[in-house]
Amino acid sequence: xxxxxxxxxxxxxxxxxxxxxxxxxxxxxxxxxxxxxxxxxxxxxxxxxxxxxxxxxxxxxxxxxxxxxxxxxxxxxxxxxxxxxxxxxxxxxxxxxxxxxxxxxxxxxxxxxxxxxxxxxxxxxxxxxxxxxxxxxxxxxxxxxxxxxxxxxxxxxxxxxxxxxxxxxxxxxxxxxxxxxxxxxxxxxxxxxxxxxxxxxxxxxxxxxxxxxxxxxxxxxxxxxxxxxxxxxxxxxxxxxxxxxxxxxxxxxxxxxxxxxxxxxxxxxxxxxxxxxxxxxxxxxxxxxxxxxxxxxxxxxxxxxxxxxxxxxxxxxxxxxxxxxxxxxxxxxxxxxxxxxxxxxxxxxxxxxxxxxxxxxxxxxxxxxxxxxxxxxxxxxxxxxxxxxxxxxxxxxxxxxxxxxxxxxxxxxxxxxxxxxxxxxxxxxxxxxxxxxx
Numbered sequence: 165x166x167x168x169x170x171x172x173x174x175x176x177x178x179x180x181x182x183x184x185x186x187x188x189x190x191x192x193x194x195x196x197x198x199x200x201x202x203x204x205x206x207x208x209x210x211x212x213x214x215x216x217x218x219x220x221x222x223x224x225x226x227x228x229x230x231x232x233x234x235x236x237x238x239x240x241x242x243x244x245x246x247x248x249x250x251x252x253x254x255x256x257x258x259x260x261x262x263x264x265x266x267x268x269x270x271x272x273x274x275x276x277x278x279x280x281x282x283x284x285x286x287x288x289x290x291x292x293x294x295x296x297x298x299x300x301x302x303x304x305x306x307x308x309x310x311x312x313x314x315x316x317x318x319x320x321x322x323x324x325x326x327x328x329x330x331x332x333x334x335x336x337x338x339x340x341x342x343x344x345x346x347x348x349x350x351x352x353x354x355x356x357x358x359x360x361x362x363x364x365x366x367x368x369x370x371x372x373x374x375x376x377x378x379x380x381x382x383x384x385x386x387x388x389x390x391x392x393x394x395x396x397x398x399x400x401x402x403x404x405x406x407x408x409x410x411x412x413x414x415x416x417x418x419x420x421x422x423x424x425x426x427x428x429x430x431x432x433x434x435x436x437x438x439x440x441x442x443x444x445x446x447x448x449x450x451x452x453x454x455x456x457x458x459x460x461x462x463x464x465x466x467x468x469x470x471x472x473x474x475x476x477x478x479x480x481x482x483x484x485x486x487x488x489x490x491x492x493x494x495x496x497x498x499x500x501x502x503x504x505x506x507x508x509x510x511x512x513x514x515x516x517x518x519x520x521x522x523x524x525x526x527x528x529x530x531x532x533x534x535x536x537x538x539x540x541x542x543x544x545x546x547x548x549x550x551x552x553x554x555x556x557x558x559x560x561x562x563x564x565x566x567x568x569x570x571x572x573x574x575x576x577x578x579x580x581x582x583x584x585x586x587x588x589x590x591x592x593x594x595x596x597x598x599x600x601x602x
Contacts, residue, residue, distance in 0.1 A: 168211040169587065173198045174221035174548065176538060177520050182218065187544040190586035195540060214589070216548055219581050222520050223536035224256020224287070224545035226527040227497065228424060229321070229346075229400055229472035232258075232289070234280065235273065236265030241477040241565050243277065244284040246497075249475070249564035251591035253497040254523075254580040256545035257288040259531065262299065263322035269294035269305045271313035278314050286590040287583075288545070290316040290533065295334045295345060301325050304333060311341045316531050319346035321400060324382060326352055331386060335395025342532070344396035344422070347386050349407065350448070354378035359488050361434040361449040369440065371487060376455065379448055380406035387414035390421050398530060399423040401474045403448040405458035412467045422469040422530050427496060427503035428570065429459045436570050440487045444570040446476070447492035460513050463522070470526035473500050477566025495559075495566035503571065505551050505578025516551055544587035553579035 167186030174183050186194035227250065233241035243260075250258050260277065262268035268277065274291045281289035293315035297303045299322065307318060318338055325331045325347070334345050355378045360366050362373025383399055387410055390397045402408055402425045414421040428446065433453050436444035444450060462468045476493025483490050504523070508514045514522075528535060536545050557574045559567040583591040 167193050170212070171214045171216055171221065171546070171548070173218055174216035175218055177220050177222035177549075178517055183221065183538070185221065185538060185546070187584070187587040190544055192538065192540050192542050192544050195538060214582065216581075220549040220551060221538060222547055222549060223524040223538070224547050224583060224585060225254045225501070225523040226533065227255050227258045227473050227475065227500070228470065228527045228531055230258045230260050230475040230497065231263070231477065231493070232260040233477065234264060235276065239479055243280050243289065245563065245565045246475070246477070247281065247284075247286040247289065249495070249497045249562060251286040251583045251585070252563045252580065253500050254547035254549060254583055255287050255497060256547065256583060256585040256590075257290060257533065259290040259292050259316055261292055261319060261321045262294040263320075267294045267299045268292075269297050269299070271306070271309045274310055274313040274315050287585050290531070292317045292319050292321070292346060294318065295320045295325060296330065299323050301327055301330055304330070304337060307334075307337050308341060311343055315343070316533070317344050317346050317398065319348065319400070321346060321348045324348050324350040324352060328385060328389065332389050332393060335389055335393040335397065339393060339395040344398040344531070346398045346400050347382070348400055349379045349382035349386065351378045351381050354381070359445065359449075360437050361451050363434060363452060365434045365438060369437070374449055376404040376406055376451060379404055380410055383407045383410040387411075387417070387419055387421055390414065390419045391417065394420070396420040396422075401426050401429070401448055401472065402468070403429045403459070404451050404455040408458055408462040408467055412462070415467065423467070424470050424472040425459050425463065425468050426472055426474050427500055427507065428494065430456060430463065431503055431507045432456070432570060441570065442483045442485070442487055442490040443494060443568045443572065445487065445490055445492055446474070446494050460508070463508065464513050468522070470530050471500070471504065471522045472527070473497055475564070475566075477564055478568060480567055483568045494568050494570060495562065495564050496569075497564060498562050499557055499569060499571055499576070501549060501580055502555065502557075502576030502578040506576045509551070510577060520549070544584055546584045548581040548583070550579045550581050552577065555579050
């Protein structure tokens with residue numbers, strides 16, 4: 165077979181060996197030791213060659229927690245713009261949350277998302293369906309039908325499942341389906357009308373706070389419910405020391421529990437809100453320095469199973485409102501790798517290989533997604549990374565519709581050079597142009 169596409173002179177993310185990788189029909193067709201050649205070998209008629217110039221080649225990154233905002237909220241993001249941003253961040257697959265308008269609580273909407281992604285998407289899109297009808301925390305959705313339509317997990321993300329009885333039944337029904345319940349852990353009676361972490365910064369600013377216990381109490385409850393039911397619980401966007409301790413304890417008890425955290429929780433604290441900056445308003449909120457260090461410790465010791473961005477775009481007008489009126493949420497797809505290298509690898513908390521694993525192999529394991537290896541026969545879902553490259557975060561250059569990030573102007577190390585999904589080049593940093601004023 166003549167290989168038509170080659171990625172030349174890439175460095176394997178685990179072994180460091182320099183390779184030429186051939187791609188055919190959406191899969192890896194050949195992997196050969198690179199001789200540094202920049203053109204097709206004699207006798208080959210390659211249609212496309214990409215010079216990796218020694219950059220790091222890894223499986224495409226996977227984000228288990230993004231908000232693509234469709235159906236119904238296309239002013240904030242669309243499947244097309246969100247997956248463009250994902251590809252720019254090195255992602256070949258994302259799982260999208262169901263808190264849209266209407267909520268993704270029936271098979272027709274799961275199928276709509278899959279079809280729309282096939283039409284306009286720049287990466288694979290795995291729908292997460294609602295646990296309860298309308299995400300109201302009351303009547304369970306038809307979980308089996310949602311699974312059959314293509315849902316990879318169930319979640320009422322954006323809302324907690326306040327009723328322990330409802331959560332118990334959800335875990336029981338999801339167990340034979342082999343899918344996890346993704347838990348947005350927040351006791352609504354403790355959260356109240358809070359807008360940031362409860363503590364000295366909130367007191368100084370005069371903003372109602374959300375205590376860390378609002379999260380950790382629910383994590384401990386759902387660990388116990390996972391034990392009671394034998395169901396799988398995946399804890400989303402963990403932000404504080406007590407929640408991570410609860411997850412660590414659940415694992416020690418042998419429970420089917422996993423957890424994720426996000427770059428903003430290892431990079432920032434509540435001090436980022438000190439100027440009433442709505443670009444630092446997120447849910448769960450940024451916590452204390454003690455919590456930030458606990459997040460890093462839980463990543464380093466393996467308590468955290470994978471990374472996610474909780475990419476949650478809003479319109480600029482919405483985020484410009486006064487702090488207590490502005491919505492929770494920031495964008496994260498296009499800064500994820502840079503924040504990982506800058507915040508975890510450079511300070512020595514994680515080796516680069518492990519950091520990449522937490523964005524690639526680990527999330528695939530958590531949701532049971534198809535495996536990707538840089539070996540013949542595997543899907544050509546790949547990303548080319550430059551861990552040493554420096555760049556500045558400029559929200560006006562984002563491919564997402566969202567612009568709200570607390571990292572604007574930040575100098576980062578670690579850049580995405582290119583992304584492929586099913587063998588198609590979905591992002592090339594050298595070829596990107598940005599529409600001014602888009």
